[in-house]
Amino acid sequence: MKLSIIGVGDDGLNAVTAAARERILGAEKLLGDERALSLLGEAAKGQRVPITGDLEQVAAQIEALGNATAAMVVFGDPMFYGLARFLTDRFGKDRFEVLPHVSSMQLAFARVMESWDEAYLTDVSQHPLPTIVDRIRTAQKVGLFTTDRVGPAQVAQSLLNKRVDYFTAYVCENLGARDERVTRGELSEIATGDFGALNVMILIRKPDAPDRPRDAIGRRLFGNPDDAFLQAKPKQGLLTPAEIRSLALAQMDIAPGSIVWDVGAGSGSVSVEAAQLAVDGAVYAIEMDPEDHELITKNAERFGAGNVLPILGKAPDAWKTLPDPDCVFIAGAGREVINLATAAYGRLRSGGRLVVNMIAIDNLAAVRSAILEAASGSSATGDVSLNVWMVNIARGADQLERLTFEAVKPNFLLAAVKG
Structure with missing residues (x-):
């Protein structure tokens, strides 16, 4: 029956x-x-x-x-x-x-006389609030089922904390009942309000509003200018250049729920941009230098990347307790980068991606051989898809009223997909 x-x-x-x-x-x-x-x-x-x-x-x-x-x-x-x-x-x-x-969602949109066919609709009881806030940032209309613990005031304050202030908000309480109430206001007003448990929150984007805070114009998901990141002064300029970073992140093929390792994360430029792609995942930024470890935290806060998890320690010991990754980025030199690349490849999940950035061609050949050997030596890993690039980039610059180009040190990239 x-x-x-x-x-x-x-x-x-x-x-x-x-x-x-x-x-x-x-x-x-x-x-x-x-x-x-x-x-x-x-x-x-x-x-x-x-x-x-x-x-x-x-x-x-x-x-x-x-x-x-x-x-x-x-x-x-x-x-x-x-x-x-x-x-x-x-x-x-x-x-x-x-x-x-x-549904109460239909009633709420009817009460504020807005269509809901293209709105972002969700329930805060089923998704983390930071993830919802990130989705709201670029939405035109939003409908939210709130909860006792995360009500309209908490949602509004979380948006304001991210400097998202370009929505008109409606809180529709007790829809269909005799004590039905609809409150319209700015997010700053809703953040200080008191609302009943039975409500639907509607957000309508104001005309011509930007899709990000005004002081963050120019911040991209990846490929941000090098000077957008805080760097240690004696080591200024040692972070992965924006162009190389973009190529590396593309080869990592990061999905929203990916688990990412950034090994030897430095100031965290790759970690931060990986986190902006893996919005529902996590990025473990492994760094042994305490000063750089602190910079990773500051850069993550600077970009609002709450899913960057700085790990102070030396690899591979530092990753022993971490979950197996979907994507790994390694930048390094000498024999150490060969050992780390091989060990990280062994921890990759099936179908996972390893990207290694090097500045010495000798390391490139050695890492390539080590990965091929690791793949062929284990029946569990199957075949490996492996590609390498030599990247030469020159940036335009004005010098004495003439256009000139300043070369970036050549970089070698290796990308492997575990079979």
């Missing part, structure tokens, strides 16, 4: 479809939270089975239904960040039928 999951509103049975009403009135058992069940009135004769927010308990209650004819009543659209998503994943779609009602 299929369990009917039925969406209702504050009008209860008066506003549901004929099919939904038939399922509710014919049910031997009625599941729902106390508020939803109270809206069904006396016409619904089935045994009331209150449910809570404990998903495992709800699953156990469904298991206990046996062959009884049952209906579950929830608010709005059960499939839109609702309980039905969990239940169909847990028990399979064949076990249920879903009869939706108008």
